[in-house]
Amino acid sequence: MMRRALIAAVLLVSAPALAQLVTFPGVGGGGGxxxxxxxxxxxxxxxxxxxxxxSLRIPANSMGKNGAVEIKALWSxxxxxxxxxLQPRFTSTAGATSGGxxxxxAAPTTTASFQMLLILHNNNATNSQTAFANAxxxxxxxxxxxIATSSLDxxxxxxxxxxxxxxxxxxxxxxxxxxxxxxxxx
Numbered sequence: 001m002m003r004r005a006l007i008a009a010v011l012l013v014s015a016p017a018l019a020q021l022v023t024f025p026g027v028g029g030g031g032g033x034x035x036x037x038x039x040x041x042x043x044x045x046x047x048x049x050x051x052x053x054x055s056l057r058i059p060a061n062s063m064g065k066n067g068a069v070e071i072k073a074l075w076s077x078x079x080x081x082x083x084x085x086l087q088p089r090f091t092s093t094a095g096a097t098s099g100g101x102x103x104x105x106a107a108p109t110t111t112a113s114f115q116m117l118l119i120l121h122n123n124n125a126t127n128s129q130t131a132f133a134n135a136x137x138x139x140x141x142x143x144x145x146x147i148a149t150s151s152l153d154x155x156x157x158x159x160x161x162x163x164x165x166x167x168x169x170x171x172x173x174x175x176x177x178x179x180x181x182x183x184x185x186x
Contacts, residue, residue: 034062034182044164044173050087053175055094056160058182063122063154066185071118071160073178078171079112085165088118092152094159101150127153
């Protein structure tokens with residue numbers, strides 16, 4: 001019960017766009033973790049260029065050699081036949097709209113909202129990551145693609161940059177909320 005109250009409190013003290021970090025202690029010998037979260041909507045309209053909507057900082061050494069980061073994002077957008085690109089990037093630079101490791105993006109058209117869950121794991125080293133490579137942002141599917149890999153050094157700060165792009169600049173793409181939860185494992 002106390003842990004739920006602590007996690008609820010953690011989520012309430014976050015800041016918009018460049019989110020604030022909050023740590024929580026381990027329970028029952030666990031390693032604890034870090035939650036980073038935005039507090040509200042960030043809109044994109046008026047451009048077709050890839051634009052950063054949120055930059056979630058993953059603190060140096062917060063994952064360990066076998067830790068994981070779960071990224072959850074809720075998006076809304078104009079319901080039309082035009083593509084809206086929801087582009088997550090894992091990089092060493094806050095706000096990056098190029099470079100870094102790309103997760104498969106989502107490119108919805110005739111819908112109005114999208115919920116994304118991405119899970120990144122350190123693979124027995126602080127500079128070796130794996131993730132499910134399913135296009136569309138759903139971790140609950142199968143794919144012919146191999147597991148995605150990257151080699152960012154998580155002993156330094158890294159960033160989950162949630163970017164968007166519109167095919168038609170008069171439409172709107174909104175990142176309603178994004179949260180990254182880091183689970184430490186040695």
